[in-house]
Amino acid sequence: MPEQRGAMTTRDDRSRPARSMATVLAVPDATRKGNQAYDLMRREIVACRLLPGTRFTEAEVMERFEIGKASCRIALQRLAQEGFVSSMPRHGYRVSPVTVKDVDEVFALRMELEPLAARGAAGRVNRAHLERLEQACRRKITVEMGNQIDFFLEANRGFHLAIAAAAGNGRLYRTLSGLLDEMTRLVALGFGVQGVRPNIENDHTAMIEHLVAGDADSAALVARRHVETFRDMTLEKVIASLRDTAVVAPVRTSRAEGGEP
Numbered sequence: 001m002p003e004q005r006g007a008m009t010t011r012d013d014r015s016r017p018a019r020s021m022a023t024v025l026a027v028p029d030a031t032r033k034g035n036q037a038y039d040l041m042r043r044e045i046v047a048c049r050l051l052p053g054t055r056f057t058e059a060e061v062m063e064r065f066e067i068g069k070a071s072c073r074i075a076l077q078r079l080a081q082e083g084f085v086s087s088m089p090r091h092g093y094r095v096s097p098v099t100v101k102d103v104d105e106v107f108a109l110r111m112e113l114e115p116l117a118a119r120g121a122a123g124r125v126n127r128a129h130l131e132r133l134e135q136a137c138r139r140k141i142t143v144e145m146g147n148q149i150d151f152f153l154e155a156n157r158g159f160h161l162a163i164a165a166a167a168g169n170g171r172l173y174r175t176l177s178g179l180l181d182e183m184t185r186l187v188a189l190g191f192g193v194q195g196v197r198p199n200i201e202n203d204h205t206a207m208i209e210h211l212v213a214g215d216a217d218s219a220a221l222v223a224r225r226h227v228e229t230f231r232d233m234t235l236e237k238v239i240a241s242l243r244d245t246a247v248v249a250p251v252r253t254s255r256a257e258g259g260e261p
Contacts, residue, residue, distance in 0.1 A: 046184050053245075111228060129162055130204075153184050190238040193244065
């Protein structure tokens with residue numbers, strides 16, 4: 001009997017490495033596919049090709065991206081952690097809505113941080129680099145409007161982050177980078193759904209001149225004015241898109257009505 005128990009132990013030990021190896025090989029593959037699905041879904045959500053409020057199930061995600069349940073849950077867990085989707089028990093998932101409050105908060109922070117970045121970058125920027133990005137912001141390409149918005153947002157993000165990088169404050173750069181990522185979704189919803197391209201007038205050109213000249217006060221003034229103007233345009237387009245798509249009611253209550261300002 002002792003020998004039999006020893007033999008069973010040996011057989012169990014021999015079988016463990018095979019199971020462990022299979023698990024080790026399966027986990028990275030599921031993680032890789034889950035991360036790929038996350039990247040694709042995140043881009044769809046940020047570009048508003050998946051509109052705020054859209055509902056979907058795990059099965060739909062698995063079919064669309066040709067992935068298994070483990071990979072699907074990895075992707076959805078990451079999206080939920082970053083606030084892009086929310087779980088609805090027994091009803092799947094929903095793409096997180098966009099509200100007027102989101103626009104207010106993102107641009108309120110930009111209005112404080114962009115002038116700060118401009119002050120720090122005055123006299124330290126690469127003129128040629130900023131001018132290339134400015135031209136890219138204005139370039140009109142013969143593709144559908146959604147792709148035009150994508151190209152504009154990429155160039156615009158590069159322009160503002162180049163200024164933040166020149167300011168030499170790493171925390172400021174990272175914070176603005178996150179805000180610009182959030183703004184991407186707001187602009188895509190507002191301008192993309194409405195089928196129009198943002199018009200930034202001559203603010204970028206004026207900022208370049210002041211930054212190259214080392215005029216920190218003027219650069220900061222233009223930076224703030226630029227964000228204020230773009231906020232008003234974005235707010236108008238987002239409200240119109242929310243109404244048109246009936247995704248979420250863009251209602252802002254007043255103090256008199258008993259709500260938050």
